[in-house]
Amino acid sequence: MSVSERSILLIGESGVGKTHYGAQLLKRLMKGDGQLRMDGAATNLEPFEAAMESLNEGMAAGHTPTTTYVDSVWPIADVGGRKAELVWPDYGGEQIKAISSNRRIPAAWRARVVNAPAWLLLVRLQQTRVSDDIFSRPLSTLKGTGIENREVQVSDQARLIELLQMLLYIRGAITTKPLATPRLCVLLSCWDELDADKQPAAILEQRLPMFASFVESTWSEPSVLGLSALERPLSPRDRDMEYAARGPEQFGYVVLPDGQRSTDLTVPIQRLFDATL
Amino acid sequence: MAACSRPTCFAPESTCDLGHLDRGKCPVWKGRVEEAATQSGTATDELLLPWSGSAIGLVDLGFIAGRTKPLVVGIVGPQNAGKTTLLAAWYLLIGRGLTGADRRRFAGSYSFAGWEAVASALRWTPGHYPSFPPHTTSRGGRAPGLLHLAFRTANEEVRGYTFTDAPGEWFQKWAVNREAVDGEGARWVAEHADLFLLIADREALSGPNMGSARGSLQLLARRLASERAGRPVALVWTKSDVAVAPEMERAIRDAVLGAMPDAREFSVSIAPSDDETADEGQGLLQLLNWTLETRRERVVLQPVQASISDPLFLFGAR
Numbered sequence A: 001m002s003v004s005e006r007s008i009l010l011i012g013e014s015g016v017g018k019t020h021y022g023a024q025l026l027k028r029l030m031k032g033d034g035q036l037r038m039d040g041a042a043t044n045l046e047p048f049e050a051a052m053e054s055l056n057e058g059m060a061a062g063h064t065p066t067t068t069y070v071d072s073v074w075p076i077a078d079v080g081g082r083k084a085e086l087v088w089p090d091y092g093g094e095q096i097k098a099i100s101s102n103r104r105i106p107a108a109w110r111a112r113v114v115n116a117p118a119w120l121l122l123v124r125l126q127q128t129r130v131s132d133d134i135f136s137r138p139l140s141t142l143k144g145t146g147i148e149n150r151e152v153q154v155s156d157q158a159r160l161i162e163l164l165q166m167l168l169y170i171r172g173a174i175t176t177k178p179l180a181t182p183r184l185c186v187l188l189s190c191w192d193e194l195d196a197d198k199q200p201a202a203i204l205e206q207r208l209p210m211f212a213s214f215v216e217s218t219w220s221e222p223s224v225l226g227l228s229a230l231e232r233p234l235s236p237r238d239r240d241m242e243y244a245a246r247g248p249e250q251f252g253y254v255v256l257p258d259g260q261r262s263t264d265l266t267v268p269i270q271r272l273f274d275a276t277l
Numbered sequence B: 001m002a003a004c005s006r007p008t009c010f011a012p013e014s015t016c017d018l019g020h021l022d023r024g025k026c027p028v029w030k031g032r033v034e035e036a037a038t039q040s041g042t043a044t045d046e047l048l049l050p051w052s053g054s055a056i057g058l059v060d061l062g063f064i065a066g067r068t069k070p071l072v073v074g075i076v077g078p079q080n081a082g083k084t085t086l087l088a089a090w091y092l093l094i095g096r097g098l099t100g101a102d103r104r105r106f107a108g109s110y111s112f113a114g115w116e117a118v119a120s121a122l123r124w125t126p127g128h129y130p131s132f133p134p135h136t137t138s139r140g141g142r143a144p145g146l147l148h149l150a151f152r153t154a155n156e157e158v159r160g161y162t163f164t165d166a167p168g169e170w171f172q173k174w175a176v177n178r179e180a181v182d183g184e185g186a187r188w189v190a191e192h193a194d195l196f197l198l199i200a201d202r203e204a205l206s207g208p209n210m211g212s213a214r215g216s217l218q219l220l221a222r223r224l225a226s227e228r229a230g231r232p233v234a235l236v237w238t239k240s241d242v243a244v245a246p247e248m249e250r251a252i253r254d255a256v257l258g259a260m261p262d263a264r265e266f267s268v269s270i271a272p273s274d275d276e277t278a279d280e281g282q283g284l285l286q287l288l289n290w291t292l293e294t295r296r297e298r299v300v301l302q303p304v305q306a307s308i309s310d311p312l313f314l315f316g317a318r
Helices: A018-031 A046-056 A094-102 A107-115 A156-171 A200-207 A209-218 A241-246 A267-273 B033-039 B061-065 B083-095 B112-122 B168-176 B181-192 B202-206 B210-227 B246-259 B284-293
Strands: A004-011 A036-038 A069-078 A083-091 A118-123 A183-188 A223-228 A253-255 B071-076 B104-106 B145-153 B158-165 B195-201 B233-238 B264-267
Touching: A004 A107, A004 A156, A004 A267, A018 A036, A018 A046, A018 A069, A018 A083, A046 A069, A094 A156, A107 A156, A118 A156, A118 A267, A156 A209, A156 B112, A183 A200, A183 A267, A200 A209, A200 A223, A209 B083, A209 B104, A223 A267, B061 B145, B061 B158, B071 B083, B071 B181, B083 B112, B083 B158, B083 B195, B083 B233, B083 B284, B112 B145, B158 B284, B168 B181, B168 B210, B195 B202, B195 B210, B195 B246, B195 B284, B202 B210, B202 B246, B210 B246, B233 B246, B233 B284, B264 B284
Parallel strands: A004 A083, A004 A118, A118 A183, A183 A223, B071 B158, B071 B195, B195 B233, B233 B264
Antiparallel strands: A036 A069, A069 A083, A223 A253, B104 B145, B145 B158
């Protein structure tokens, strides 16, 4: 049984819940009742210490500083006893935003993009929208031409697709065939905000149709899952008493492709690595 | 700072034209490395991208065409006819996932910023009503801005398309004089497009200058007919909600269909159609479907005429 290193390229803009998911995932791995469990001790829990502390108190974690990028290495094992090392990053989401807007990719990111066998993209649908246009809200008299040089707000769908296109280019993965590697999982985070009981892929198709179709046509087997890492909104100041009393490991769920909920937060990772572990 | 000797490569300001992420590995760039390293101590280790997202020019076209040669859709028409609005409307509809999902799926674009720039005028934004996209300015370029789209078809094939977004003045000059100095961009479209959409503006054809609008469109149709060399053409009536005198319609139709009998005819408008349910304008998706389905003409080899099925004797046999 060889120990292989599995790093995850976690992609998410700021405010999508990367740190919350990391902290909750770590808690679940340590609890050890899911598909994956911690096999030994993690080398460095510091990046998630503050977040886990806040969650223990029933409060939301603070914002991750923009310049931070820390990899934590977690020895994990699955139910079949197969072992691997999961490299889980934590960073300020502004780095992703900067890549999109500057169209320059820092060298450190290149190594991550090229080496990671699996990409996990966190999208918070409450932060994205398709704005109304002349077709969805018609105007009876459309007169006059637009002002030139008006500042153009790039739509959320276009920004997300362009980000993936950039990462694919850096990886050298632009082909005519649907991609088998890197494996991609789109996690729709903060699922509890959506108030939806449909399948995650259907929700993505409905909310961001162009993005959903890009993902479908670029990857051969993309998976779309829902995630509510906290299960309910927490405030950074006022504590949620029930949370503090029962512990954050009792909260949070993943929505599987068929719409079923699972309290095992390690499922997205297990699915990404299932073929390669 | 040393620059790459290839005329289409702007390294080190942009990425290597030949696709080497590490410039040192490019055979053309080799030998310049030391020179560059000594001169620019501040060289960043950031990676650049070969596309900017804006409308594509001739130099950038190599990157798009590297995978498959995209189908070039030439949109031809006088100024203010609605060429850019047609593109903007298509982009918005694709953004809603209306691409004929069972037949094809959207598979990316390398000119998102260009698409967003034309489409943003038709969006509701805080403090702005939707309006028509700004006039496409004629800067006397050699080629129009190209907007790129890729689709994956039902049989898993990726198809690329580029749409020309050219100012109408080019075509008006070109209609009058094929060799016009400022019609070079129009000549580029005429030479390289794989199919043409000839835009007839119903508003202009019913407005105060209807006579000159008719005249210039007839000239344009005649020019296109002599230049198209068998490539597919569609006559597209834009602003189809505007009524036009039947005689006018007949005159245009005669001019276009008389010279190009195989031309298809479409009517489009961004105004909502009569049945309240559809929020997709009128005719836009039908035209998009036709455009995306059109294929470049292929060479068809003559079938072998033989009376024997044995491949050894196939060609010699009579």
